Amino acid sequence: MVTIVVDTKEIQADDGKSVLQTCLEHGIFIPNLCFMKSREHPHASCRLCFVEIYGIDQPVTSCTERVREGLVVLTATARARRLQQAAFKLLMSAHHCRPKACPVRGGCQLIRIARHLKVGLNSQPLERLERAIDEEVDLGLFTYYPFRCVLCGRCVHVCRQRTGHNLLTFAGRGLKTVVALFGGGDLAAAPCRHCGACATVCPTGALVLKGEQGRAASADSSLRAPQIPPR
Amino acid sequence: MNKQEIDARFVSIRREAERRAEHRKREAIPTIYIVMSTCGLASGAAETKHAFEEALSHKGIQARIVPVGCLGHCYAEPLVVIDHPASGFPPICYHQVSAGRARVLVGSYLEEGDPVLEYVLGAMERSDLIPSVMDFPRFSLEQRLVMEHCGHIDPDDIYQYIALGGYSALARVLASEPAEIIHLIETSGLRGRGGAGFPTGRKWSLARASETGGNIAICNADEGDPGAYVDRTILESNPHQLLEGLAICAYAVGATQAIVYVRAEYPLAVQTVKRAIRSAKELSLLGPGILGTPFDLEVSVFEGSGAFVCGEETALIRSIEGRRGMPQHRPPYPVEKGLWGRPTVVNNVKTLSSLPSIVQKGGSWFRAIGTASSPGTAVFSVVGNVRHPGLVEIAMGTSLRTLIFDVCGGIPNKKSFKAVQIGGPSGGCLPESFLDTPIDFDSLRQAGAMMGSGGMVVMDEDSCMVDVARYFLDFTQKESCGKCTFCRIGTRHLLNILDRITKGDGRKEDVELLATLSEDIKNGSLCGLGKTAPNPVLTSLRFFLDEYEAHIKEKRCPALKCRSLTAYYIDLEKCARGCEVCVGCCPVEAIFTTRGRKKGIDQKLCVKCGECLVACPREYDAVVKVSPPGLAPIIERPPDEEKSVGGQG
Known part of the structure; x- marks a missing residue:
């Protein structure tokens, strides 16, 4: 155990654990989408969890920083906020927010983040991006909605971890990057035992089990991330 | 194994190489060297070679045809050097040798002894008969270390490289301790030529420190910048210098496995390197028990499948592992935990090719070339609006003005210079006021550009800087791996804004929006490629703001380039x-x-x-x-x- 300071609050933390996880466990919210405890190496792709750390001249992603004795973390500096808000605006410019059709009832992580960052769900001053990709992709057991997807990679990770098969993967380049089945095909025929973990971990309802309007009915609550702060 | 034993083994190989060279000299028949690398072939070197063969057999003249790699003088391809000792002339370099010229040369020069002066670029040696190529600044201002033998030897004949002193640095290294070699490279001050300029010696000692008994050395030849073709030329022209460097690196960092990562779009380079590895193995210069020592080095070639991002080391490593080429957060750095979890050193082609001469001539010799903080030479492929485009190797610290106007002949067609783009999509455009900037890692970065991997595009007054920025952003956003938010979505926004400016739909807030977004992408991206992707926008905004404003406010393109305007x-x-x-x-x-x-x-x-x-x-x-x-x-x-x-x- 080491002692770190987060926004003037002293915290006893496990040496070597990520700053993001430590903060979340101590009830200090830092926006995040791609973070998962079970990842050995942080994915660090959503770029939302910026903080400032004393002694480092630039804001850094808190998921990639490890806790060590005497660390001083500031989660709400102007520079960190600017990057968090910029990343969020960028995500929202490519994410189609349609509350009525959204399967993530109530617990949308994007709404939580917007509230935390004190920004709206629009992407102003950036325009909405149009993309030449399908609105809906049939993956057999699941339907994939590329315009909801924020490419956090949680489904890809959990699929690899649970099934050992790496059935889900990223495909395409640039803004056309999507989540897809490795080599095409559909999940109904895949050796994944239909665990549904991929749909459960999705923070934006981009991967939905067919026949379910809401989240996949996995009993496994440990997957039921992302970490949502108390209101 | 002691020094004498290694030397004895190497000397026998060296003798064989010298014997072959001597034999060629004694034969006293004309030798025709034809540049047969990708650039030569593209301008018709294969037809030229065929014409020479036909003409020679038709006239019954005995001559040897030797395909060689690239000399770097792209403006004059196909290049041919004819060494005709019986004529009394020194070896002569001919430019733009088409099939027709080839037939004329055989008839006039080889048969009748007239060297056909109108085709001559210059003599390869000084003499009173024909002006030497060294009288031209394009030759004399260059300082060749990495490309020293490029274009002078047959890349498929290992003995030609050995006869010029090749692999003797490796023999010397094998007789020393790895720590000594690392120390030597540290004192030489060599910095990685891949773009960022990290000190090579420090990288090696970090890898050495985390040695687990199975380190890996990788040569990064995944050259993807538009306009850059330095690595390709080196691989095609003198692969053995690179392989020797790779073996030296592997020995120093304790690697038993080495991989040359080449893009599949370089088919000739892939084949040349593969053949070179085979012939080096046959002479026990690579493979198990090199030169009788216990040092094993298995070298293989990995063909990259054309993703720009795979030039980034962590993405490169993942793609070798068979996974999607996406960069990962560092640390852990590859030197701690790289390919298959093993400590891995990734070095650029030019870095590795610099090593043999450093070992042979010493660290202080290398330090004396270039500048204090960036010793050695820089190799650029200079393209665009210059009279003499091609590959240029100059000492670090040379000014951009010297490179563009003296070495490469300046801007053709009576146009004036506008900007030079250095470092590809990660670099920036520098205006005329920066022409006296010395070319080295720190000065270029300070100016807002970067060394990059060797691409340099010179632009004249007819280039629109907004359009140039748009071109590079179009490239980056297409090649983004899609992993992190800033690069995937941010670069597309930059492109869209630039697009509307060039179409005359620019808004008054666009300049500020571009600047803010660029700053955010630079600070927020995951990997080096994302962090540097906005550089073309940032530098053009800084140096050519008036052009942006003309586009936006007056709907005018000062360079008359943008179609809608x-x-x-x-x-x-x-x-x-x-x-x-x-x-x-x-x-x-x-x-x-x-x-x-x-x-x-x-x-x-x-x-x-x-x-x-x-x-x-x-x-x-x-x-x-x-x-x-x-x-x-x-x-x-x-x-x-x-x-x-x-x-x-």
């Missing part, structure tokens, strides 16, 4: 009555005849291809290009003419 019209004063040249060349029938039997352009139909401007006879020079398009006077199409066009349509 330009128009063509025909100056009726200059137009010749009855001339129909422009009418015939217009692809959309936008040109009509006025009542006065002169010509006018229908602005509604014109697609602004510029064909009429090219076609209009020089003595009239009546077609004018203007920006903004409103400057073009409106010439009404006569009503009858309108009818007849409508009838045809």
Whole structure:
């Protein structure tokens, strides 16, 4: 155990654990989408969890920083906020927010983040991006909605971890990057035992089990991330 | 194993190489060296070679044809050097040797002894008979270390490299301790030539420190910058210098496995390196038990499948592992935990190719070249609006002005210099006021560009800087791996904004939006490619803000480049009555005849291809290009003419 300071609050933390996880466990919210405890190496792709750390001249992603004795973390500096808000605006410019059709009832992580960052769900001053990709992709057991997807990679990770098969993967380049089945095909025929973990971990309802309007009915609550702060 | 034993083994190989070289010299028949690397082949070197073979057999002349790698003088390809000792002339370099010229050379020079002066670029050695190529700044101002033997030897003949001192550095290294080698490279001050300029010696000692018994050395030849082809040329022209460097690196960092990562788009380079590895293995210069020592090094070639991102080391490593090439957060750095979890050193082609000469001549010799903080040489592929484009190797610290105007001959067609783009999509555009910037890692970074992996594009007054920035952003956003938010989505926004500016739909807040977004992408991206992706925008905003403002506020493209912001019209004063040249060349029938039997352009139909401007006879020079398009006077199409066009349509 080491002692770190987060926004003037002293915290006893496990040496070597990520700053993001430590903060979340101590009830200090830092926006995040791609973070998962079970990842050995942080994915660090959503770029939302910026903080400032004393002694480092630039804001850094808190998921990639490890806790060590005497660390001083500031989660709400102007520079960190600017990057968090910029990343969020960028995500929202490519994410189609349609509350009525959204399967993530109530617990949308994007709404939580917007509230935390004190920004709206629009992407102003950036325009909405149009993309030449399908609105809906049939993956057999699941339907994939590329315009909801924020490419956090949680489904890809959990699929690899649970099934050992790496059935889900990223495909395409640039803004056309999507989540897809490795080599095409559909999940109904895949050796994944239909665990549904991929749909459960999705923070934006981009991967939905067919026949379910809401989240996949996995009993496994440990997957039921992302970490949502108390209101 | 002691030094004498290694030396004894190597000396026998060296003797064989010298014996072969001597034998060639004694044969006293003419030798024709033809540049047969990708650039030579593209300009017809294969046809040239065929013509030489035919002409020689037709005339019954005995001569040896040796395919060699690239000399770096792309403007003069296909290049041929003829060594004809019996003629009394020194070896002569000929430029633009087409099949026809090849036949003439065989007849005139090889048969009759007349060296055909009009085809001569220069003599390869100093003599009173023919001016030497060394009298040209394009040759004399260069300092060649990495490319020393490129274009002078057959890349497929390992003995030619050995005869010039090749692999003797490896033999020397094998007799020393790895720590000594690392120390030597540290004292030489060599910095990685891949772009960032990390000290090579420090990288090695970090890898050495985390040694687990199975380190890996990787040569990064995944050269993807538009306009850069330095690595390809080195691989095709002298692969053994690179392999020797790779073996030295592997020995120093304790690697038993080495991989050359080449893009599959370089088929000739892939084949050349594979053959080179095979022939080095046959001589026990690579493979198990090199030169009888216990040092094993298995070298293989990995072909990258064409993702720009795979030039980034963590993405490169993942793609070798068979996974999607996406960069990962560092640390852990590859030197701690790289390919298959093992400590991995990734070095650029030019870095590795610099090693043999450093080992042979020493760290202080290397330090004396270039500048204090960036010793050695820099290799650039200089392309764009220069008279003598091609590969140039100059000492670090040389100014951009010397490189562009002295070495490469300046801007052709009486145009003026506007900007130079260094470092590809990660680099920036520098204006004329930066021409005296010395070329080294720190000065270029300070100026807002970067060394990059060797691409340099020179642009004249006809280039629109907004359009150039748009071009690079189009490239980056297409090649983004899609992993992190800033690069995937942010670069697309930059592109969209630049796109609308070049189309005349720019808004007054766009400049600020570009600047803020670029700053955010730079600070927020995951990998080096994302962090540097906005550089073309940031530098053009800094140095060419007036062009952005002209586009946005006046809807004017100062360089007359952006199609939506330009128009063509025909100056009726200059137009010749009855001339129909422009009418015939217009692809959309936008040109009509006025009542006065002169010509006018229908602005509604014109697609602004510029064909009429090219076609209009020089003595009239009546077609004018203007920006903004409103400057073009409106010439009404006569009503009858309108009818007849409508009838045809």
